Amino acid sequence: MVSVLISFSRITLLAFVLAFTFIDIIQIFEFKNSEVFGSVMSTIQSVMVVLFLCNTSIILYLVREDSIYLFLLAGQLLLFALIGISLNKLTYPMSKALINNMLFFLTLSFTFLERLSQGMAIRQFVFAIVSLIISIIVIMILRQIERIESFMYVFAAIGIILLLIVSLAGKVEYGAKLSLSFGNISIQPSEFVKLSFLFFISGCIVTYKDFRGFLFASIGAGSHVIILVLSKDLGTALIFLVAYVLLIFIAYKNYIVLGLEISVAAIGGILAYNLFPHIQSRFIAWSDPLSVVDDKGYQISQSLFAIGTGGWIGSGFTAGQPTKIPVVTKDFIFAAMAEELGTIAAICIIICLMCTCLQLFNVAFNCEESFYMLVVNGIAIIFSIQTILNIGGVIKFIPSTGVTLPFISYGGSSLLSMFICFYIAECSNDLFYIDNKGRRYD
Numbered sequence: 001m002v003s004v005l006i007s008f009s010r011i012t013l014l015a016f017v018l019a020f021t022f023i024d025i026i027q028i029f030e031f032k033n034s035e036v037f038g039s040v041m042s043t044i045q046s047v048m049v050v051l052f053l054c055n056t057s058i059i060l061y062l063v064r065e066d067s068i069y070l071f072l073l074a075g076q077l078l079l080f081a082l083i084g085i086s087l088n089k090l091t092y093p094m095s096k097a098l099i100n101n102m103l104f105f106l107t108l109s110f111t112f113l114e115r116l117s118q119g120m121a122i123r124q125f126v127f128a129i130v131s132l133i134i135s136i137i138v139i140m141i142l143r144q145i146e147r148i149e150s151f152m153y154v155f156a157a158i159g160i161i162l163l164l165i166v167s168l169a170g171k172v173e174y175g176a177k178l179s180l181s182f183g184n185i186s187i188q189p190s191e192f193v194k195l196s197f198l199f200f201i202s203g204c205i206v207t208y209k210d211f212r213g214f215l216f217a218s219i220g221a222g223s224h225v226i227i228l229v230l231s232k233d234l235g236t237a238l239i240f241l242v243a244y245v246l247l248i249f250i251a252y253k254n255y256i257v258l259g260l261e262i263s264v265a266a267i268g269g270i271l272a273y274n275l276f277p278h279i280q281s282r283f284i285a286w287s288d289p290l291s292v293v294d295d296k297g298y299q300i301s302q303s304l305f306a307i308g309t310g311g312w313i314g315s316g317f318t319a320g321q322p323t324k325i326p327v328v329t330k331d332f333i334f335a336a337m338a339e340e341l342g343t344i345a346a347i348c349i350i351i352c353l354m355c356t357c358l359q360l361f362n363v364a365f366n367c368e369e370s371f372y373m374l375v376v377n378g379i380a381i382i383f384s385i386q387t388i389l390n391i392g393g394v395i396k397f398i399p400s401t402g403v404t405l406p407f408i409s410y411g412g413s414s415l416l417s418m419f420i421c422f423y424i425a426e427c428s429n430d431l432f433y434i435d436n437k438g439r440r441y442d
Contacts, residue, residue, distance in 0.1 A: 019044070020348075193224070221240065247374060314339065
């Protein structure tokens, strides 16, 4: 009976993902035509998310005969309701399509972490609750700060100090210093520095509006990137670099400066390749993983085997063997989804991630306040490049960088950072300073 349900769910889960993706594409092009139409489409998307989560939770309950999955289902649905209610209270009008995508990615995270590791799934659920609470607090604090762009150097100092601490005392993981450990708790400060970095760059541009803004932003960005390179966290360094280059281009629209920045970045990439052996190892694993399958190429080889094994409609939820992929809950969770949901569903997930990028850019360019317009553009850029680096590494399009997939990969720091970013994006047109008399100033 259970095996029949798993086999049948290959079709139902694919149908839910296809319906969600189809509506996502429609909303990108038709979101301005009708408020009623958009509301209906968003409601259908929400239903697809709930049905997907219920379907996978029931399968896990039947396969493992553990009622914890039903309790988690109830808690997750309540969490989703609280996310919608909180954003509805914090801002109006909110981007329902963006919220639905966020909930869809959280659903994939909860679903596959429960499939791979019940302990990690429970911790991720707790991380999500904490992230929701902190994100609401952050929005309320930002509304109380007058002329937040004037604190740009404070944001720069916070970011540089945190990265220096990691560089000096951080825990080495996969050849790079990534996190700080406090007993059983591990924190990755670079995830939070992404936001302070965006606040710093945007503050420089908005405050000076001339060459000084470019100069100070460049010095600050260079300091962040150099520290990350010294920590051998080259994946994050690349994200910071791309965010800086594109934000400067959005602000100044100078193609000569863009060309110079890309040239400097290319030279830096060549130097990094020659200086760091673990980067060379990743290139070897990327160029010909089967030649080093017993060592450096094992992870990417297992990822490709899993994706190929799943075929077009997948092996069925819980019917695959994703646990054979090293670090599958973090860097390579996309391969697990592709194996059990199938290539069609995997392509749909990529499309939904692309639509989310476009939705973030749309929110940014409709932002009334220039500072938050740049910040949300930066959030869109970071979300985009992080997605490209993660999935590109999983499918052997580019060498693996160790970057997580936003909202989906396991990790409290990454999840909290993305929660705050999306809440800022959703509330970007309502982030005004409010004085003690209730008056608002931008």
